[in-house]
Amino acid sequence: MDELLNALLRALAFGTPLLLASLGAVINERAGVVNLGVEGMMALGALAGFAVAYGDGSPGSGSIALGIVAAMAAGGLAALLHAFITITLRANQFVSGLSLTLLGLGVAGLLGKKYEGFPLFGQPNQWPFTIGAIVLALLLAFWLTSTRAGLTLRSVGENPAAADVLGLNVNLIRYGAVAFGGALAGLAGAYLSLVYRPSWTDGMTAGLGWIAVALVIFVGWNPLRAIFGSVFFGLLYYLQFRLQGKTFIPTEFFAAMPYLLVIVVLAFAGLRGQQGAAPEALGRPYTRGER
Amino acid sequence: MIRFVPIADPPRGRVIWVTLAALVFALVVAGLIFLAAGTNPFEAYSAMLQGTVSDWSGWSEVLRRGTPLLLIGIGLTLAFRAQFFNIGAEGQLLLGAIAAGGIALFTPLPPLVMLPAMFVGGALAGGLWALIAAFLKTRLRVNEILTTLMLNYVATYLLIYLINGPWKGKNVRGFIYSDDFPDFAQLPTLPGTQVGWPTLLLGVLLAVGLQWFLGRSTGGYELRVAGENPEAARYAGISVSSVLFKMAMVTGGAAGLAGVGEVAGIHHKLLEPSQISSGYGFTAVIVAWLARGNPLLCLITAPLMGIILAGGDVLKINLNLPFRITDVFSGVILMSLIASEIFVKNRVKWGK
Amino acid sequence: MSKITKLLALALALTAAATTQAGAQDAKLKACFIYVGPTGDIGWSYAHDQGRKAAEKALPWLETQYVESVPEGQALPVIDRLAKNGCQVIFTTSFGYMDDTLAAAKKYPNIIFAHNAGFKRNANMATYMADFxxxxxxxxxxxxxxxxxxxxxxxxxxxxxxxxxxxxxxxxxxxxxxxxxxxxxxxxxxxxxxxxxxxxxxxxxxxxxxxxxxxxxxxxxxxxxxxxxxxxxxxxxxxxxxxxxxxxxxxxVHWDKIYIDFLTKVHNGTYTTKNLANVDYWWLLSKGAxxxxxxxxxxxxxxxxxxxxxxxxxxxxxxxxxxxxxxxxxxxxxxxxxxxxxxxxxxxxxxxxxxxxxxxxxxxxxxxxxxxxxxxxxxxxxxxxx
Structure with a gap:
């Protein structure tokens, strides 16, 4: 029983940044904009959060709360660059996101050099983040399905032309959604550098941003399912080590298991026709008069 | 407010000067970053040019990076035409490397057929790896972004398992490497370089061949319709899954060829996945996009990206800049090029 | 030739001689380091870089350069560039660089190489390891x-x-x-x-x-x-x-102990490009490595x-x-x-x-x-x- 509880706790601890980042991405994708730059935004958030929380290293020179704000701002600003390029300049969202990954990792690595090798003390407790992420997922689920604003967001992602005819400012709404996605990716980064580690090292996001990108699809663009998706992945991620050495199955098989199972689960959902569908206008810039 | 007004008949030269303007803009921005890092931008750019395009050793570095990018990029142009977002070229490349390694180390093939067999095996392995995603997409509607991305990790652990277990070399002191490939399973290179010329040649032939195929046959049309509007394609009597399967074999196969080229041309053994490909699969997405979906144009965009990557190396080595400068530099240039696309076919109008 | 020109020529010759003299004294030994990871990782490459810095501080005649995050297959082109930059001693700090280092040692017989953690050596290529x-x-x-x-x-x-x-x-x-x-x-x-x-x-x-x-x-x-x-x-x-x-x-780890010893012996002529085939550092507690x-x-x-x-x-x-x-x-x-x-x-x-x-x-x-x-x-x- 202890063992089960412990596994669940690990799943929540590891799943929290995944949940935060994938919730953000669910929102910008529901508005019709893909952002593959999550990994880069997460790295920027991790650095900004750590830098502000750490200050100059002396006690009281940094602030955790401001660090969290800075992380969200860093992620949000990076996302706005993506928004400008893909919404205003109508460029390809996939390539722009990939470039943002490069740019984000690069800028964070360059600026972060002087923060490497220092621990953060007085780190915040994990639970406000974890519970906050779950509450946010519930709120977003309600907001998307049951409020006028949520409906508006979805209509922009499903049928922007119709939304435009109704007098909605499609591009402005998309800007907001992309910025929200970036802010949450930044927050996920701050969780890594302030709570999970807690310190900053170049490359510390180690692919978690990509997992979040995949989770959005895995959970069918649904914030409620995102809770289960990220806990599911977190559980598998922990179990790869917990199960290691218990059998003659090679360690590498357990390491590959989380990724394989994500595919298998989604394939089964596909067999039974239970996958969520992607927003109709996902990935396509909107121009008035075009369809 | 910015508004873009489409130009009815954009002049052909416009794409060139818009691209040049974007490059200049990027160089200015990157220059400011260099300045902030305490490096004179002019010194940085002249070092980059000297180290890449001014002599043979510089070009050899550009080609070494450009060759895998070319092969993968060509394959991805097809995938994009079919709206198949393959971000799993990294894994397909690794599968190509694995197949090549398996054939080189464990089959008793005579020297003459060894390298061709490795290329064929690598292409098949990479293609089949992409086919998994295509199959899941057409039959079970599993999104290919998720499948290809996840399969990258699976390929990584498959390779680690092999060189950590059954394929671990006898002469590597227990480190995680395979043994060296026999001499006849190593690619001939351009003199004094690590550029395997057969791989480069394959890339050029594939670029020309696929461009011809797309232009001359109905293949290109089928690909586009099957990707953009499967319903219409079915109505027109096109078998969507068969088109997508073929496309997957080509896009994954090309990445597989790149993997064969890397291990047979440079490493001559199997080794840790992150040492075989440092992100070629992702960078090639941008190569394919810059080529606007034309395999032939990859012959320009892949070396261009090669210059950026090799130039980053020069910054790292000659000016002692941190290695992340390469990412920032390529990120700025790519962002700028991507952003510039709209200016090719549109004029800017300010105000309402 | 007038007296003035003669004098001028003499002065020029003297200056030139003085400059060469000074140049010889200023001539530093240039050692270059290739790292497999970033220097900020608080691990393997960071420790090597600490060793490099300590060696540079301890040896006034030493100048160093490093290249970080070099993938294993890329050691050779990086060495090419370092050779162009005038490196006289090159340390390659990962097992995976072994074959490339050996190839480079044969390509550049006038440069001294030292490879970390491997077992292949050459007349101008030594090996070294500090073990725990x-x-x-x-x-x-x-x-x-x-x-x-x-x-x-x-x-x-x-x-x-x-x-x-x-x-x-x-x-x-x-x-x-x-x-x-x-x-x-x-x-x-x-x-x-x-x-x-x-x-x-x-x-x-x-x-x-x-x-x-x-x-x-x-x-x-x-x-x-x-x-x-x-x-x-x-x-x-x-x-x-x-x-x-x-x-x-x-x-x-204290890589500087090995770096200082090795470079000192290069500087005083003990190690040359001809006699490294049997030089293998396997340094433990007793050497302070x-x-x-x-x-x-x-x-x-x-x-x-x-x-x-x-x-x-x-x-x-x-x-x-x-x-x-x-x-x-x-x-x-x-x-x-x-x-x-x-x-x-x-x-x-x-x-x-x-x-x-x-x-x-x-x-x-x-x-x-x-x-x-x-x-x-x-x-x-x-x-x-x-």
């Missing part, structure tokens, strides 16, 4: 004494001989201090991955480990132990500041020193404090005296005799070690059955 196995044994003694559950956790990177050697020495130490204890190992199949290190550590803790050490290139293992308030060890670099109340001791400590010059933290003084173990039928035992063995090995953790008889964990009674392992044996010692619990790849 002695220190791991000492840390194992402390870990065994401090574990109440009898389970010590070990996060491993890849199951290669270096790791197996360290893991085994550690386990022998644990068992010597606490015969009932064992070392549980989990592999992360990566050199640097904080998330994997964290979850692998958590898995070890949930299996009952109450002392933890990690071989990954970050301080994550130490920080995880700190979060759970259990004893842990600095790895590779001082990590005391990451968890001041939980670090017991640790294994710290490695150190047992939570921090530099701090073998134990105060809190744990007290606990280890109170803990007893049996040595040759007599009860001694673990602290005294560690301190005595550390001093012995520093002086190069006879104690060695792998002194036979040593069996592997399947009961096969690996080191006969009275013998120790050769450097070659240590570098090819595929078995692991008794006390290691968990999966170990490529382990010989007989």
């Amino acid at each position: 196995y002695q220190v791991y044994y000492l840390n194992g003694l402390a870990a065994g004494a401090l574990s109440k559950s009898g389970k010590v956790g070990f996060v491993g990177t890849y199951p290669i001989p270096e790791l197996k050697r360290h893991l085994s020495a550690f386990a022998l130490g644990v068992k010597a201090a606490n015969p009932k204890a064992s070392v549980n190992v989990k592999w992360i199949n990566s050199w640097f991955d904080p998330a994997k290190t964290r979850e692998a550590s958590e898995a070890l803790l949930s299996e009952g480990a109450d002392v933890l050490t990690s071989a990954e290139d970050s301080a994550t293992g130490v920080q995880t132990a700190g979060a759970k308030n259990i004893p842990t060890f600095s790895h590779y670099n001082p990590m005391l500041k990451f968890s001041p109340s939980n670090v017991v001791s640790g294994h710290i 490695v150190e047992m400590g939570a921090d530099m010059n701090m073998p134990f933290t105060v809190k744990f020193a007290a606990q280890l003084k109170a803990a007893k173990m049996m040595v040759g039928g007599k009860s001694v404090s673990v602290y005294d035992r560690i301190t005595a063995l550390n001093a012995q090995m520093k002086k190069g005296e006879s104690f060695d953790p792998f002194t036979g008889p040593v069996k592997d964990r399947n009961g096969v005799l690996r080191v006969p009674a009275g013998k120790t392992m050769s450097i070659g044996d240590l570098n090819n070690m595929s078995w692991v010692a008794p006390g290691v619990v968990g999966q170990v790849a490529d382990e010989p059955k007989k």
Whole structure:
């Protein structure tokens, strides 16, 4: 029983940044904009959060709360660059996101050099983040399905032309959604550098941003399912080590298991026709008069 | 407010000067970053040019990076035409490397057929790896972004398992490497370089061949319709899954060829996945996009990206800049090029 | 020729001679370093870079350059560029650079190469390694004494001989201090991955480990132990500041000892491009290339020193404090005296005799070690059955 509880706790601890980042991405994708730059935004958030929380290293020179704000701002600003390029300049969202990954990792690595090798003390407790992420997922689920604003967001992602005819400012709404996605990716980064580690090292996001990108699809663009998706992945991620050495199955098989199972689960959902569908206008810039 | 007004008949030269303007803009921005890092931008750019395009050793570095990018990029142009977002070229490349390694180390093939067999095996392995995603997409509607991305990790652990277990070399002191490939399973290179010329040649032939195929046959049309509007394609009597399967074999196969080229041309053994490909699969997405979906144009965009990557190396080595400068530099240039696309076919109008 | 021109010519010649003279005095030895990771990783490449900096500080005639994050297949082109930049000595700091370094040594017969962790040499290519196995044994003694559950956790990177050697020495130490204890190992199949290190550590803790050490290139293992308030060890670099109340001791490398010795011998002409074929540094505690400590010059933290003084173990039928035992063995090995953790008889964990009674392992044996010692619990790849 202890063992089960412990596994669940690990799943929540590891799943929290995944949940935060994938919730953000669910929102910008529901508005019709893909952002593959999550990994880069997460790295920027991790650095900004750590830098502000750490200050100059002396006690009281940094602030955790401001660090969290800075992380969200860093992620949000990076996302706005993506928004400008893909919404205003109508460029390809996939390539722009990939470039943002490069740019984000690069800028964070360059600026972060002087923060490497220092621990953060007085780190915040994990639970406000974890519970906050779950509450946010519930709120977003309600907001998307049951409020006028949520409906508006979805209509922009499903049928922007119709939304435009109704007098909605499609591009402005998309800007907001992309910025929200970036802010949450930044927050996920701050969780890594302030709570999970807690310190900053170049490359510390180690692919978690990509997992979040995949989770959005895995959970069918649904914030409620995102809770289960990220806990599911977190559980598998922990179990790869917990199960290691218990059998003659090679360690590498357990390491590959989380990724394989994500595919298998989604394939089964596909067999039974239970996958969520992607927003109709996902990935396509909107121009008035075009369809 | 910015508004873009489409130009009815954009002049052909416009794409060139818009691209040049974007490059200049990027160089200015990157220059400011260099300045902030305490490096004179002019010194940085002249070092980059000297180290890449001014002599043979510089070009050899550009080609070494450009060759895998070319092969993968060509394959991805097809995938994009079919709206198949393959971000799993990294894994397909690794599968190509694995197949090549398996054939080189464990089959008793005579020297003459060894390298061709490795290329064929690598292409098949990479293609089949992409086919998994295509199959899941057409039959079970599993999104290919998720499948290809996840399969990258699976390929990584498959390779680690092999060189950590059954394929671990006898002469590597227990480190995680395979043994060296026999001499006849190593690619001939351009003199004094690590550029395997057969791989480069394959890339050029594939670029020309696929461009011809797309232009001359109905293949290109089928690909586009099957990707953009499967319903219409079915109505027109096109078998969507068969088109997508073929496309997957080509896009994954090309990445597989790149993997064969890397291990047979440079490493001559199997080794840790992150040492075989440092992100070629992702960078090639941008190569394919810059080529606007034309395999032939990859012959320009892949070396261009090669210059950026090799130039980053020069910054790292000659000016002692941190290695992340390469990412920032390529990120700025790519962002700028991507952003510039709209200016090719549109004029800017300010105000309402 | 007028007098004035003559004078001018003379003056010019003199100036030129003076400049050459000064140039010769200013001529520095240029040593260049190739790292496989970034210098900020607080692990392997960071430690090499600390060594480079210390050497540059200690040797006024030395100038250095480094290149970080060079993938293994790319060493050759990087060496080409370094050769163009006038590097006279090139250190390649990863096993995977071995073949490329050898190829470069043949291509550039006038440059001196030194390759880290490998076994191929040439007239102008030496090899060097600073190894931890002695220190791991000492840390194992402390870990065994401090574990109440009898389970010590070990996060491993890849199951290669270096790791197996360290893991085994550690386990022998644990068992010597606490015969009932064992070392549980989990592999992360990566050199640097904080998330994997964290979850692998958590898995070890949930299996009952109450002392933890990690071989990954970050301080994550130490920080995880700190979060759970259990004893842990600095790895590779001082990590005391990451968890001041939980670090017991640790294994710290000093590459500068090797770099300074090697470069001094190049500078004074002992090492040339003709005589390196048998130069192999295998430096341990006795040369100061490695150190047992939570921090530099701090073998134990105060809190744990007290606990280890109170803990007893049996040595040759007599009860001694673990602290005294560690301190005595550390001093012995520093002086190069006879104690060695792998002194036979040593069996592997399947009961096969690996080191006969009275013998120790050769450097070659240590570098090819595929078995692991008794006390290691968990999966170990490529382990010989007989």
